[in-house]
Amino acid sequence: MRDPINFRVNLSIRLVLIILLFLLSQCKKDYIQDSVTPSITLGSQNDVSLATSVISVPYDVSKSLPANFVKNGTKDYTTYLQSALNKYTNIVFPAFPILVNATGLKILSNTTITFLAGSKLLLVPNNLPNYSVIRIYNVSNVVLNNPVIIGDRYAHSSIDGQWGQGITISGSKNIILNAPNITNCWGDGIYLSSIDTLNNHNITINNAYCRSNRRNGISVTSAVGLTLESPYAGYSDGSPPSAGIDFEAESSADQLQKIVINNARTEYNTGNGITMGFRSLFGGRNKFIGFQLNNCMDKGSAIGLNATATLTRRVGNETVTGDIKVINPYWRKNTNTPLATNLLVTTIRLNVVNPIVQDITGQQLTDAQALAIFTYKTHINRTANYTITF
Structure with a gap:
């Protein structure tokens, strides 16, 4: 029991x-x-970031091209490309050339574009005095990786104008160009300017290659916080000033501050390797400038470095004040002179440290010989506020 x-x-x-x-x-x-299937509840900033990181995959822009698109750069796909740029913020351009017209491509804020090896934008030949293949206007947080642009300089159907640009950055902030390669533009390879009194802020350009552009390799009329890291700008000719890198304000609303150039290489420009013009900063309130050039080299341009501040735009007693620091420059075979100034205000201070100079034949000069060339006649104007330290 x-x-x-x-x-x-x-x-x-x-x-x-x-x-x-x-x-x-x-x-x-x-x-x-x-x-296996973690849930994401969109209710906090961290959750939104996580969701965005999951879906933010680079978009292949060729998916926006028409059926049976060509890969040899012979058909204009500007409108298709712009449609993709208007929809996506992380874009990859495919490894073949694409033809675009003078309308160009407008880049929106918070956009990253990567050009694969073999990718390039070819410009349809036109007769316009002014164009921009890529326009970055009044936007922020843009990154361009390895853009390659070939302009229409040798097929341009007019002689008018000098402002056909590869990339234009106007009134924008937090912009990064990595390894832009821009050749044969009717005007400048890269052009930085203000727009509606908005200045550029915090611009970084790394390893630019600008060659055989008709006006300048790189032009800057307005920037506050600009770094040019290892730029190349050579063989600019056809329309003055034909400089490698040109800093030249256009109006008294412009700013040229906190500008750093490291390891620039300019060569065989019919104008100057690097030129600076401050005339148009006059005409309004007092202005401040700031430049530091480190280890910059020019070979074979008319003048290695030229800095001017004439008073033709001055309307009162306004001043332009600041420093131009040139450290370890290397000027070789300049056809005119390695260094020239027309700084008519003593509030702009030029400081050159440890220059190395070769004459037109390639003979390296002694410090005394280099100083004699710098100060010959008015290569450096006698009223300039400058020091040269060997």
Whole structure:
């Protein structure tokens, strides 16, 4: 006969074990479900960031091209490209040339564009005095990686104008260009300016290559916080000033501050390797400038470095104040002179440290010989506020 007491104890133990096994199975089930398909509840900034990171995959712009598109750069796909730029913020250009017209491509804020090896934008030849293949106007947070642009300089159907640009940055901030390669533009390879009194702020251009552009390799009329890291700008000719890198304000609303150039290489420009013009900063309130050039080299341009501040735009007693620091320049075979100034205000200070100079034949000059060339006649104007330290 079954013992009632033992029976009740055994039954209780069995019930406890069954309950424990059920609870453990539920925990395991929950763990497996969570590990396979984690849920994201969009209710916080972190959740939104996580969701964005999951879906932010670079968009191949060729998906926006028409069916049976060509890969040899012979058909104009400007409107298709712009449609993609208007929809996506992380874009990849494919590894083949694409033809665009003088309308150009407008870049929106918070956009990253990467050009794969072999990718390039070819400009449809036109007769316009002014164009921009890529326009970055009044936007922020833009990154362009490895853009390659070939202009229409040698197929341009008019002689008018000098402002056909590869990339124009106007009134924008937090812009990065990595390794832009721009050749054969009717005007400048890269052009930075203000727009509606908005100045550029915090612009970085790394390893630019600008060659055989008709006006300048790189032109800057307005920037506050600009870094040019290892730029190349050579063989500018056809329309003055034909400089490698040209800093030249256009109006008294412009700013040229916090500008750093590292390891620039300019060569064989019919104008200057690097030129600076501050005349148009006059005409309004007092202005401040700031330049530092480190380890910059020019070969074969008319003048290695030219800085001017004439007073033709001055309307009162306003001043332009600041420093131009030139450290370790290397000027070689300049056809006119390695260094020239026309700084007619002593509030602009030029400081040249440790220059190395070769004459037109490639003979390296002694410090005394270099100083004699710098100060010959009015290569450096006698009223300029300058120091040269060897």
